[in-house]
Amino acid sequence: MMTSPQPSSEELTARQQAVLDAVLALMVEEGGDVTMTAVARRASCSKESLYKWFGDRDGLLTATVRWQASKVRAGNYDRQKLDASALRDSLIRFAANWLSVISSPTSIALNRFAIGEAGTRGSNLGAIMLANGRFAIGERVKPLLDAGRDAGLIAFDDTETAFRSFIGLVGRDVQIRLLLGDALALGAAEIERDAARAADQFFTLYGTGAAPGRNKTNA
Amino acid sequence: MMTSPQPSSEELTARQQAVLDAVLALMVEEGGDVTMTAVARRASCSKESLYKWFGDRDGLLTATVRWQASKVRAGNYDRQKLDASALRDSLIRFAANWLSVISSPTSIALNRFAIGEAGTRGSNLGAIMLANGRFAIGERVKPLLDAGRDAGLIAFDDTETAFRSFIGLVGRDVQIRLLLGDALALGAAEIERDAARAADQFFTLYGTGAAPGRNKTNA
DNA sequence: AAAATGCCGTACCGTACGTTACGGTTCTCT
DNA sequence: AGAGAACCGTAACGTACGGTACGGCATTTT
Structure with a gap:
């Protein structure tokens, strides 16, 4: 959670938004099994892309929270x-x-x-x-x-x-x-x-x- | 988390109560680093005793919650x-x-x-x-x-x-x-x-x- | 006093997961 | 069409941690 790229919620590609929606879906349905592997499989993307886009797991979670916040x-x-x-x-x-x-x-x-x-x-x-x-x-x-x-x-x-x-x-x-x-x-x-x-x-x-x-x- | 011994909050030795207080202290100060090793070190007891007394990690946490509840x-x-x-x-x-x-x-x-x-x-x-x-x-x-x-x-x-x-x-x-x-x-x-x-x-x-x-x- | 029980400290094992690396495929740009 | 980037899928690595085993010390029991 140190210095992540952390895209600022506005500059998210549709692909990345789909990834964050996958994270939300995982959070809701499974309840806690939000592992990087599960996200990658759910979003049909590679873990490499996850780390390139969001830095690390904390960056992915933070981006997810921001993404959901921007929708309400x-x-x-x-x-x-x-x-x-x-x-x-x-x-x-x-x-x-x-x-x-x-x-x-x-x-x-x-x-x-x-x-x-x-x-x-x-x-x-x-x-x-x-x-x-x-x-x-x-x-x-x-x-x-x-x-x-x-x-x-x-x-x-x-x-x-x-x-x-x-x-x-x-x-x-x-x-x-x-x-x-x-x-x-x-x-x-x-x-x-x-x-x-x-x-x-x-x-x-x-x-x-x-x-x-x-x-x-x-x- | 299956069938733990689960002492029923009343039959706790002073030693066991001290262990649960150590868990509470760890929860409060560190925030999330409540690992079995950390509990054992904090309470100056062996992990073997933790498992003997509380079954598994869930049993320890459940006993801690009950213990705190019994105090309020x-x-x-x-x-x-x-x-x-x-x-x-x-x-x-x-x-x-x-x-x-x-x-x-x-x-x-x-x-x-x-x-x-x-x-x-x-x-x-x-x-x-x-x-x-x-x-x-x-x-x-x-x-x-x-x-x-x-x-x-x-x-x-x-x-x-x-x-x-x-x-x-x-x-x-x-x-x-x-x-x-x-x-x-x-x-x-x-x-x-x-x-x-x-x-x-x-x-x-x-x-x-x-x-x-x-x-x-x-x- | 000798045996036994309980417990501490530590080493160890297996697994789960975060993170990285890499080959192969698809898309983009010129 | 060809070069290069982006990306998917998967394998691999290192660490953290739950759980177990064992040696040694203290206290209790007989």
Whole structure:
């Protein structure tokens, strides 16, 4: 993991992208058997090419994490006319999208890898996952929260604190349970329901009178 | 990992406990270099003894997880006279204890290990962590919530759902950030403050008129 | 006291895997 | 068409590590 060529995620040939997709597929299905030989066989390429393109195993894994991160860019949810209903809808969509991401097999496998490497060396995989996961969604939600506050729909002192409460209401214990192997089935219906519940609870905590969800949702 | 002797956590000699503490120390400080040779050197014992006592490497790791789990048993918080203040105090103590546990270096290292193994084989480390962490605390908090409901202090339909909201408000994104290597300093003061905030937010969501924390705490 | 048991330290074995090397084939450029 | 690069498939090498065997020392048992 010293000085690898490390192509910067933008300058990846289709062949190399196919290799990284093969790595993702291996991570998801087998669970841990991401050996260089297995990758080469799965991607139908030679190990020599793997080392030429990605330097070493760490470079390949890092490139895989970056590659997946570059694929999960989502919309920005900024809207001009922000009334209570629109704010609630945006929060629900954010929550549903977030739940979908963290419960996807790819995300689970990738986070497992990053967490496993986070303990060993000065690996930056964990930082990459955080930057493209938790922090990226924060930077996209917080402007929405600020807009809601400016519109008088919600009230809080610190945007970061409010957002962390929101993400707590959305995620709860889902991610850690999935990472530890709990068979937590999260279908589309549950995701929509949980997202709406989280948004309504958020309004109960931070909403002003003008916002929806003032009634407690003791579901 | 087949049929290991697997001493049942209670019948551990002091020598064996010292070995497991050595494993924990290695997990925490080195991060991943928990090799049988390293454990033997650290604990000043022979590898032969490791295999005699714990069967194989999986048995050693499983015993370590159980050993750590047996050390974090906490009080049961059941009290007879349950008024609003006592319920709030108990919830705060639960939250603070939970935050202390999940932010401790030992818990972080152990969860990293369990998560790393959860992907590879049919490892039960993740299940053990869940049983002794997330689920154990749930079984201890839910009676308290039920008692609070019986006393008319809080209201909800499903205890499990209410508890999951509580744990979401308490933990938020702390655990995943720590697991991914984020330098999230969580001192005693922050833990107490976050625990109180989570408890008050929980009362805002689920409290009846008789409970404290009815005012929104937009901190 | 002699035998036996338990355990430490170390050497050893087999395998898995990261990494390198190389022959043969396909694609590219002129 | 021919030269050269890129690349596939596979073989080979070195190391790390899980697991086993054995000699020597200490403590216990008879």
